[in-house]
Amino acid sequence: xxxxxxxxxxxxxxxxxxxxxxARLVAALRQLQVPLxxxxxxxxxxxxxxxxxxxxxxxxxxxxxxARRELxxxxxxxxxxxxxxxxxxxxTSRSRSPxxxxxxxxxxxxxxxxxxxxxxxxQEFEALVSSAxxxxxxxxxxxxxxxxxxxxxxxxxxxxxxxYVGSRRGGSAYFGGGGMPDEILIFRDTLVxxxxxxPNRLRAHVTQTVRHEVGHHLGFDEAGxxxxxx
Numbered sequence: 001x002x003x004x005x006x007x008x009x010x011x012x013x014x015x016x017x018x019x020x021x022x023a024r025l026v027a028a029l030r031q032l033q034v035p036l037x038x039x040x041x042x043x044x045x046x047x048x049x050x051x052x053x054x055x056x057x058x059x060x061x062x063x064x065x066x067a068r069r070e071l072x073x074x075x076x077x078x079x080x081x082x083x084x085x086x087x088x089x090x091x092t093s094r095s096r097s098p099x100x101x102x103x104x105x106x107x108x109x110x111x112x113x114x115x116x117x118x119x120x121x122x123q124e125f126e127a128l129v130s131s132a133x134x135x136x137x138x139x140x141x142x143x144x145x146x147x148x149x150x151x152x153x154x155x156x157x158x159x160x161x162x163x164y165v166g167s168r169r170g171g172s173a174y175f176g177g178g179g180m181p182d183e184i185l186i187f188r189d190t191l192v193x194x195x196x197x198x199p200n201r202l203r204a205h206v207t208q209t210v211r212h213e214v215g216h217h218l219g220f221d222e223a224g225x226x227x228x229x230x
Contacts, residue, residue: 032058120196125188126151128203132210140214147217148183149210155187161194162186162209164216184213 003013015023022043029039038057042050120128129151133141147166155161166182186209195202215225 029054120188120192120202122151122188125192125206128206129186129210131203132207135207136211136214140218143218144184144214146182150183150185151188152185153187153189154185155190156193158187159190160187161191161205162213164213166217182217184210184217186210186213 004016004019005014006012007014026039026043029042034042034054034057042053045053129149133144133149136144163185164183165185186206191202191205191209195205212225
């Protein structure tokens, strides 16, 4: 912003009192990391037009931030994992259905697997889930520190492979969360039903389901986790 006058000896710039509000606006926009060229264009506009331009700039910045955040999560999910990993959340089993609204990873029933599937005990299936958690990047494991990971056999009645019930990490209540511990449910019955004929296929789908529900805990809606390939 052009000063009212500049001291010839010291080079110190002086501003009129009337310029104070304009200077505050420039400082605020710089704190938002608005480029100087954009600030110059904003200052030349009438107040209403300037406000509209700031809104448009901020909307575009939010879109760019979301895209970068999704890319960052995608890279973190798929990158080579460091070793050693911190301890993953404990996996438990439970037979009841959650009584809160939840985000669901929907099951697609594969009738071809019905006659070939093998039985997986709670311990065997919990080992698959624990392995999927162990493979998560360390920062995601830390994000699950206060999240209960539960194996359940109520997937058929929920038409689901998995379910997240809780709040967005660091944010507001999500799918009925708030007041109760966040939890991820992995449904043994539907996953074994549809993929239990092939141990490698079952492991892959357990891993995908775990990561899908972790994505919801990190704040992504259904469209967001789908963009991540989950």
